[in-house]
């Protein structure tokens with residue numbers, strides 16, 4: 001039985017435990033240059049809301065069935081935000097758990113990077129609200145938006161290189177609250193998604209895991225196959241666009257997304273294994289972006305990975321976008337699916353198309 005991150009009492013965050021005297025930016029001015037290998041994950045945590053939306057709930061609203069959804073995606077239920085809950089609430093809940101896991105207070109963090117396609121508002125970015133709510137110092141805090149389900153690993157990769165300069169401790173959060181922004185009438189997309197958030201602290205040391213290798217790539221030629229067009233300069237918000245439902249229209253060419261997701265997640269996984277000079281047999285667990293069950297099965301087949309080494313929580317959480325890897329990784333650790341010393345491979349794919357993979361040693 002997979003457990004929700006909400007099943008566990010978060011460890012209290014000891015605000016104010018740090019000296020609080022360090023100047024913002026002091027970490028960079030110290031200009032200590034570390035090697036990539038000295039940067040790791042210091043803590044992780046996740047948050048999934050209480051409210052469960054089942055396939056039967058969807059079948060009562062749109063022309064679909066439990067049988068169709070399960071056979072195509074493996075999803076039986078997903079979590080949706082409660083009315084009034086917003087992206088910042090999610091991100092802060094996950095961040096507090098990651099900070100507690102890292103044994104850090106919010107004031108000890110030197111930077112915040114937040115990946116999301118469902119921000120708190122159009123401007124300013126979600127990271128600004130998170131900095132304030134956490135009680136962090138006046139540090140750099142910014143969003144990496146629009147890279148879909150690959151956003152989390154891209155943000156960790158950026159954090160990893162920024163942490164090398166001066167040994168910064170960087171909070172990376174990923175949050176998706178897509179139930180608030182998607183169309184509840186488009187059966188081709190609405191049944192796929194769930195809401196969640198996850199976070200890690202990246203910095204010198206390897207309190208939770210060492211980052212052994214990372215890769216990322218983009219094929220912007222496929223930008224039209226998956227995305228949400230309205231709201232930018234190409235299709236600005238307007239009454240006409242809203243009447244046509246464009247503000248909620250997730251464009252998704254399902255079969256092409258399927259093909260590309262399998263190919264890119266497999267290739268990125270192979271690349272990080274090669275970079276680290278290890279084989280797939282050395283890996284204890286693969287934690288992929290939870291796109292859908294059939295995609296994960298196809299990636300496992302293509303890699304030659306035994307099914308039990310492919311972690312999935314898709315049945316109970318659906319596709320939670322950029323939050324899916326930190327949510328799945330946190331749950332896999334809670335379930336004892338890997339032990340200290342084990343290699344864990346993360347691989348992701350999202351709108352853009354972007355892809356990224358990372359190899360960790362816990």
Ligand code: ACO
Pocket residue numbers: 063064065068069072073149187188189191192226252253254255257258261290291292294295319349350351
């Ligand atoms: N319930 C019932 N019928 C549906 C539903 C639904 N929820 N959604 C679509 N259909 C219908 C379509 O209208 C279509 O009907 P038609 O044949 O009369 O035109 C039919 O089902 C399509 O059926 P299939 O061809 O069997 O569908 P397919 O096997 O291609 O599965 C799916 C569709 C699940 C979208 C698949 O293409 C897929 O998994 N693609 C990847 C999409 C994905 O994972 N997106 C997540 C976001 S991207 C990411 O995370 C990387």
